Amino acid sequence: MTTNDDLVLDDLVLDDPVGQSLGGRHAHLARRIGRATTYLTEVATFSSVSADPGPQDWSDLAGLLGPGAFADMFNCPAVPPSSWEPVFSLEGRQMIWPDDGLPGQPHAESDTGVVELGAENVVEMLDLVARTKPGPFWPRTHELGTYLGIRVDGTLVAMAGERLRPPGWTEISAVCTAAEARKQGHAACLVSALAARIVARGDRPFLHVAGANTAAIALYERLGFQTRGPVTFRGFRTP
Structure with missing residues (x-):
């Protein structure tokens, strides 16, 4: 217990x-x-x-x-x-998945067009990131964990994946959707699918979001995430 x-x-x-x-x-x-x-x-x-x-x-x-x-x-x-x-x-x-809950039941990934992405998809992943700017993403970022995407007519239009993995937890990150494919539930589908996978292997999902991104915060709250606390992201240049 x-x-x-x-x-x-x-x-x-x-x-x-x-x-x-x-x-x-x-x-x-x-x-x-x-x-x-x-x-x-x-x-x-x-x-x-x-x-x-x-x-x-x-x-x-x-x-x-x-x-x-x-x-x-x-x-x-x-x-x-x-x-x-x-x-x-x-x-x-910083937002976390409640310890006493399970992700909502998404449609089967095969029924929603969700596909797993890997090294062979890096070029199109980088292209989507360049167009949507979800945050840092590099040629080998996909090695941090599982990345899922949604295609429309063969083109990758939405993506999300796993990033930081402290003990017992897995971060969901790089949530992005091309402008022409927004407001169709792709982000919710991908985050839900990832959360289900993370919980199934015994971890708890968490994520980070910019405080000004109220639309994303509302989405994550609808999916069940709760705010753990504020964070300040900082970057510096070495001497």
């Missing part, structure tokens, strides 16, 4: 989903020096330092990334030294 204490401890890994992923199920996709870690080039730009980083940690991360490189610190609360140039700051929220 799951207790309230278990749930609190379980949720804590979401305070540092990047570090928890790179130290666990994504360790094979990680580069590391000391307590600083980041993803392999072309997989993701997310980086992580310890919970209480000191000068050596920031120096190690700068060494990993190289001079003048982009460091996406995701929702890391620690701020790097003043020699690191701020690139962006974006307010958002």
Whole structure:
């Protein structure tokens, strides 16, 4: 039986989903020096330092990334030294699937045009991302987890997939739909299908969304997601 204490401890890994992923199920996709870690080039730009980083940690991360490189610190609360140039700051929220619920019952994936995407689909995935701008997506991002898409007349018009994977959790990300295919339920179908897969293997889904994206927040709430708390996404450039 799951207790309230278990749930609190379980949720804590979401305070540092990047570090928890790179130290666990994504360790094979990680580069590391000391307590600083980041993803392999072309997989993701997310980086992580310890919970209480000191000068050596920031120096190690700068060494990993190289001079003048982009460091996406995701929702890391620690701020790097003043020699690191701020690139962006974006307010958002972290949303989680309730522990006592199951995803709504979507139509069978074969009946909704949902297909699984892989390495052979990278070119069209990158094209869709370029047109819809759901967030960071690189040539090897699909290696982070399962990606699903919907085609219309053979063309990929919608996509969503799995990104960060801290212990017990899987993040749903890259939710996007081409302009000509919106308002047809594609995003809801894909997120629901992914959530069902994640729950079936024993994980809980979670996701991140920009605070200003009220339409996406409303969609996720209709699907059953609940806000865990606010986050601030930050990016910097190394000295």
